[in-house]
Amino acid sequence: MSKRLQLNCAPEVPAASLANRATDALRLGRFKDAIELLKRLIKQDPSPEWRNALADAYAGRARALAAKGMFKEAEIVLGNTAATDGTVREPLLHLQCLIRQGQFQKAGAHAFLCVGTGKVSASEAPQLAELAAALSLAVPIPLEAPADQTSERAKWVEQALNARQALSAWIEGKSEEEIDPLLNRIPLRSPFKALRLILKSLITAPQNPERARQFLDGIPAESPFASFRLAVSAALPGEPAEILDSWSRSNKVQQSFIAEVSGLPSTAFQTLAQLGAAERNGPAALFDFVVKRGADLPPADAKSACLNLLPRSPDRQPQFEKAFGPLPEFEKDRVLALAAEARGDWSRADRYWRSAAATIESGQEKEAKLSAGVIYRHLALLAQENPDVQTREVSGNPAIYYLQRSRDADPDHLPAVLQLIGLYRREGREKAWHLLAEEAAGRFPEDGAILLEAVSSAAARKAYKKAAGFAHRLLILDPINQPARQRMIELQVSHTRKQMRAKRADLAWQELMQAAEWERPDAPNFLLRINQGLVGLQLDQGAEALSRLHDGVRLAGGGVPGWFRAALEEALMKGGKTGAALLREELTKAQETEPGKTGILSIASATSSQEARDDKKAVAGLVFGIRGWLLKGSSIAWSAAEFHPVGEMFRQAGAFDLLGDYAKLARRRAPEEPAWRFYQLVARTKDDPSRLSFSETEELFDMADEACERQDFHAANRIRRFVDDLGTAAAPRRGARRRIPHDEPGGDDPLMDLLALSLEDTPPGVVADMVADLGKDKAITAVSDRIRKSPLGQILPNAALRALAKELVDSVIGSGGGVYF
Amino acid sequence: MSTNDPFTVLGVGEDAGDDEIKRRYLSLVRTFPPDREPERFQAYRAAYETLRDQRKRLEAKLLRPNDAALSRLKLRSLPDAKPVAARASKATVVALLVEGISRAPLR
Numbered sequence: 001m002s003k004r005l006q007l008n009c010a011p012e013v014p015a016a017s018l019a020n021r022a023t024d025a026l027r028l029g030r031f032k033d034a035i036e037l038l039k040r041l042i043k044q045d046p047s048p049e050w051r052n053a054l055a056d057a058y059a060g061r062a063r064a065l066a067a068k069g070m071f072k073e074a075e076i077v078l079g080n081t082a083a084t085d086g087t088v089r090e091p092l093l094h095l096q097c098l099i100r101q102g103q104f105q106k107a108g109a110h111a112f113l114c115v116g117t118g119k120v121s122a123s124e125a126p127q128l129a130e131l132a133a134a135l136s137l138a139v140p141i142p143l144e145a146p147a148d149q150t151s152e153r154a155k156w157v158e159q160a161l162n163a164r165q166a167l168s169a170w171i172e173g174k175s176e177e178e179i180d181p182l183l184n185r186i187p188l189r190s191p192f193k194a195l196r197l198i199l200k201s202l203i204t205a206p207q208n209p210e211r212a213r214q215f216l217d218g219i220p221a222e223s224p225f226a227s228f229r230l231a232v233s234a235a236l237p238g239e240p241a242e243i244l245d246s247w248s249r250s251n252k253v254q255q256s257f258i259a260e261v262s263g264l265p266s267t268a269f270q271t272l273a274q275l276g277a278a279e280r281n282g283p284a285a286l287f288d289f290v291v292k293r294g295a296d297l298p299p300a301d302a303k304s305a306c307l308n309l310l311p312r313s314p315d316r317q318p319q320f321e322k323a324f325g326p327l328p329e330f331e332k333d334r335v336l337a338l339a340a341e342a343r344g345d346w347s348r349a350d351r352y353w354r355s356a357a358a359t360i361e362s363g364q365e366k367e368a369k370l371s372a373g374v375i376y377r378h379l380a381l382l383a384q385e386n387p388d389v390q391t392r393e394v395s396g397n398p399a400i401y402y403l404q405r406s407r408d409a410d411p412d413h414l415p416a417v418l419q420l421i422g423l424y425r426r427e428g429r430e431k432a433w434h435l436l437a438e439e440a441a442g443r444f445p446e447d448g449a450i451l452l453e454a455v456s457s458a459a460a461r462k463a464y465k466k467a468a469g470f471a472h473r474l475l476i477l478d479p480i481n482q483p484a485r486q487r488m489i490e491l492q493v494s495h496t497r498k499q500m501r502a503k504r505a506d507l508a509w510q511e512l513m514q515a516a517e518w519e520r521p522d523a524p525n526f527l528l529r530i531n532q533g534l535v536g537l538q539l540d541q542g543a544e545a546l547s548r549l550h551d552g553v554r555l556a557g558g559g560v561p562g563w564f565r566a567a568l569e570e571a572l573m574k575g576g577k578t579g580a581a582l583l584r585e586e587l588t589k590a591q592e593t594e595p596g597k598t599g600i601l602s603i604a605s606a607t608s609s610q611e612a613r614d615d616k617k618a619v620a621g622l623v624f625g626i627r628g629w630l631l632k633g634s635s636i637a638w639s640a641a642e643f644h645p646v647g648e649m650f651r652q653a654g655a656f657d658l659l660g661d662y663a664k665l666a667r668r669r670a671p672e673e674p675a676w677r678f679y680q681l682v683a684r685t686k687d688d689p690s691r692l693s694f695s696e697t698e699e700l701f702d703m704a705d706e707a708c709e710r711q712d713f714h715a716a717n718r719i720r721r722f723v724d725d726l727g728t729a730a731a732p733r734r735g736a737r738r739r740i741p742h743d744e745p746g747g748d749d750p751l752m753d754l755l756a757l758s759l760e761d762t763p764p765g766v767v768a769d770m771v772a773d774l775g776k777d778k779a780i781t782a783v784s785d786r787i788r789k790s791p792l793g794q795i796l797p798n799a800a801l802r803a804l805a806k807e808l809v810d811s812v813i814g815s816g817g818g819v820y821f
Numbered sequence: 822m823s824t825n826d827p828f829t830v831l832g833v834g835e836d837a838g839d840d841e842i843k844r845r846y847l848s849l850v851r852t853f854p855p856d857r858e859p860e861r862f863q864a865y866r867a868a869y870e871t872l873r874d875q876r877k878r879l880e881a882k883l884l885r886p887n888d889a890a891l892s893r894l895k896l897r898s899l900p901d902a903k904p905v906a907a908r909a910s911k912a913t914v915v916a917l918l919v920e921g922i923s924r925a926p927l928r
Binding site: 099100102104107131134135137138167168170171172173202205206212222223224225226227228231235236237239240241243244247251253254256257260261262263264268269271272275286290297298300301302303304305307308309310311312334338367370371373374375378410413 | 829830831832835849864875876879880883884885886887888889890891892893894895896897898899905906907908909910911913914915916917918919920921922923924925926
């Protein structure tokens, strides 16, 4: 008894108190205390209620001990609950304790005592019956039938005798015809069902292995017959890999069973066992075993097995050469390269692989060339994954070098060519990229991925006609490829713009007609329709052109986004006055509607194309034209992710006042979001990091580090790209645009920025020359014509343009030709 | 399957050509169709993808130590046996039953 109990439960403690404490201890699972209390209680009040409670406490204590793996102790404790007939309170637990102690004979006797007696709970009865069934077959328990032949116990005994008879018949080698009737006497609902299925499987296997396997599926993994089932399953005929698999997963007893039922000679069984043991001891031990037993094994397989073990035990090379002859130089290098890779020694791996490839690449055989290609591609992969891999032969990216070598050895390997094209493009090696893309399109004329690369390459060098040709080939291969159709239309539209800039509206129209062939009736293309409308206007197609234009604008989303798209197209093709005026008017009208996220994002998407990025002036003018409308969008609750494309558009267009307004309002809504502070700084400095103060630069570096820490690498890169421009951003722009210090009054005036941008191509000197050559009036007309083509010209009415030109000419004359105003 | 060696999984030699490998793969897929044996199918498919053309086979042979020859050495002992042609001894069966009884999970 514990000290605590001795102190608390003095002999004079009344029975009622003891009963309360014992009940509490039982309820709380404190079985040891409950046992002590109940023993004391029973001395005062030996009623059956407390005796039952004591048995419950013993059972609970036994369960707790068994759960800790203390089966012997659990069994002793359960012994305290034994009834006069020898049965205990928890028969299944008692049985399991005996089994876990390896007392199978005693467990068998105990199981037989309990089975079919009703002393086991209904939930435990099936498990106990199956354990009893397995035990009755494994150990020789005398099976005496009870007097009542109709009882459950009597039935169990009958089934056990039948099962024993069937198993003996199979072991004795009786035929299927003799065993089958015995098996049929075991009901499928009996605890001996698993044995019936196993024996059925074994006698069916020679004729129908699949059926044999299905029989075994009926035995659950937790059954006491599961080990027998696994052994039978592993012995069934199968594919070579499965036979090996089953063998290697089987334990010693199961392997013995497989060997016996398969008629495996003892020497073979021994060899397999030794091979398995050597394998478990590692590659060196396995190598030694195969070399030692080489004479008994097929020489080619023994040599090949040892060669494949060498990279995992390279110190065995002398033994290998002694047993199988000298190792070729190529194999030596390969073995050492693989061994170096296994150690993570990338530098050595690189050296040995290169040496191996050099040994074979000069060979004329196809396999030698392909092997060299395989090795160089492997080296390229190693170089990409491990910075330790360097080549002395070239500076720059070693992966590119190795892929080039792979291409030299094996030019027909398409994935390597695609990878090399991608690397050239990412590394900015434009010439190599375009050359390889074009050559690959000739070598792999029917490969969609290569043709797509050729399209991208040709489009990047503005060879739109050529790009369209590749896209055409791609569509011949894959006519329902909708992205390819879309790309084809885009390329031909790009070419249309080129024709329009060259003032060849007729050729542009022909191009658009060809592009229209790729348009599917169920997927009309807004870009095509808008361009058809704009070119049509140039060709005086009147109402028909207008209808096409309106159609395209509607397809592009209508309203401001739709008309912005049309105006951007017109600006990119440097269209004529008719279109520009019309678009200006429509865009002004459309701005009466309220802006939404989708509309603003659609505009941002339109300005992100390469051609739009190349024509900053056009974008700046158009964005300025819808400035008021865009400003209303600053009150929308943008998330940082949604806003990034919009922010990029504002940066591209130099609309820093808008960027600042958006960032300021967004920061009020979500002050914890660092993106808004970043955009505030970009807006304040007008995207010029040289205007950042020291503390702001530090703040941005911290912001980038924090972004890295939360793995937001897009944000980190965005910030670093901005800050890294510090060294290069200081060059002043040419022309009249003056750098305005950020703290100078008026420095944030977007109209002044736009005016400066628009006058970049018309500096005061040019105006002075015009005045000298043409006279004042004609100079005003010439200057207003030049401004009309600029971003400011997109938004100013003609009268205002003329007034501005006059002011400029007057100021140049007034200053003696030196400066404006 | 415990082995990852694609030659062993498909049951072909290292010198097998495209046609032989394809034939063997199709025969395995016919015997073990993906709807009935999805795991086996995946193993066969992965092995076939690893060996389906000459370059891939060279990769498997040159860049990774393969266990094909070792598997052949083991199989050389195993296929001699006629599966389930003989009977096991009583001692072995009893040992299997005892092992199963010992490993049956506690309730």
